[in-house]
Amino acid sequence: MNANGPATAIGHLDADCFYVSAERVRDEFLRGKPVGVLGNQGACVIAKSYEMKAHGVKTGEPIWDALVKCPDGIYIKRDFRWYEVLSRMMLEVVQNASRQVEYYSIDEFFFRAELRRGETFDGLARTIRDRIEECVGVPVTVGIARTRTLAKLISDASKPHGARAVLEPNREEELLAGLPVTEITGIAGRRAATLSSWGITTCLHLARADRTLVRRLLTASGEVLWWEINGDPVQPIHTRRPAHKTLSRGGSLGGATDDPMALYAWLVRNLERLIEELRYHGVAAGRLKVILAYKSGHTGLGQRTLAVPGDRFDVLIDVARPCLRQAWSKGQSATHMHLIAEDLAPRGQTALAFFDPLPNRIRGEDVDRLKERINGKIGRFALRSAATLYLPAIYRDTANEYDICDVRGKICF
């Protein structure tokens, strides 16, 4: 403890419109202009500059709606590889300033804020913000508080390019009184409506509410938030990502399709990506789920448990195929597909089964190893299943090779 209060607190750092800022790092021309970064294979604005935001464009908005609101906007293809490079550089700067850093998402970190002699938390927040701008070129906002939830609320309220520490209870109260309860991550939609019916609409209302009532309304996870906004840190900083309980791959199909062969090709593509991830983490899938989202709004689900947890293409495709059949609605146009591997078991520690005769296993593993080696050398998807011949456009376009979920080590997903 120093003379004025605690010597440690929790910091939250969030990049300001990160993807756009990252594009501006390598492209001066984009500075000061309305810029939208497009994802979902070119269909959606996944990040926008403050200039574009001023025209009313929202994140997740389809490009054709954004064009109406901001016809002068400049649209750019996302490049997650580049964003990851900058993200790791930002992480390094924060790690130089703190012994405990959580890589929460590609542009968001939590860290233990520790004061050195003569330093203040406000000064520390400013130092980290300015150091990142100087070393990486990305503008960020830093908030420091007694807990993670408060630190995040402070940085969100200080955007853009803010640096602020709030540790005194009376200043916290002031801040909480002015923020709607939906500003807290984890409170939205139904939860917000439930709280509203009890007259809890601001963060301060929630902090002042009876703890047992909050637990009853929002379960144990809501009670955690209650403790946190009252200044009791109950959520630790994770310096390493906890082991995955599930792994998934998938996303938009780049337009609606009811063609079963195209859906099968997408299934194979997503499965190949999922296998990459299973192998990276050294786990095998015990259960596989295929989820199809349709244009009509409904979803189809297919799932199977594997006789033996597996990560081999020949084994998993035999399981994925009937899952797709189960999830498929004939004549309906699907827009998204997700593959989820559950009941993950450590690779190589699963009992061998009679269903998987030795010659099959050897052949399957040989093919997978060869594929991995060739793709490792020449490039991702250089060698892939012939089923994906139905998706030539996807493989012609290098933008489809790398996704946000391929950034490893971050906590959020």
Added chain:
Amino acid sequence: MCVGISLAWSELPTELIGRYGLERRAHERGGEREIRFLYRDRRPRLPIWRDGRLQIVRWGNGCLQSRFLPATGWTWKESLELGYWREIGAVPVDIPAMLGYDRGVWFRVRQGIRGILVPDERGVAVAYMICVPSTHYYQVMTRSPRMPLLIDEDI
């Protein structure tokens, strides 16, 4: 189809701006002036680099000034490879562009666009933009089946 490009004002020599009256094509975006070259202009023009020199030339033959050049502003890369343009003396050129414009979408162009320059029957230089079938991404973004052939860049 890419129906326009934009260049930062600072990218063009003042002499060219004056000679071709390009001030009329100036627009401001984010506090920076740029010059737009649109195919729908009354007199469509394009900047090109030829033999290390920046020139402003006529863009295509949409106004039918020539009786023997195709009445368009674009050509397929494939038709170039088939030698169609060689017979009429076409030479490859680079079209400098900071942004391209297709079906209402302004998209960033990093290096420029490939084009060709051909003389019409009066010897006037006419530029055509080279296009290729759209990538999946470009097609989703612009809903256009063809995209400009970009220099050392994939969209």
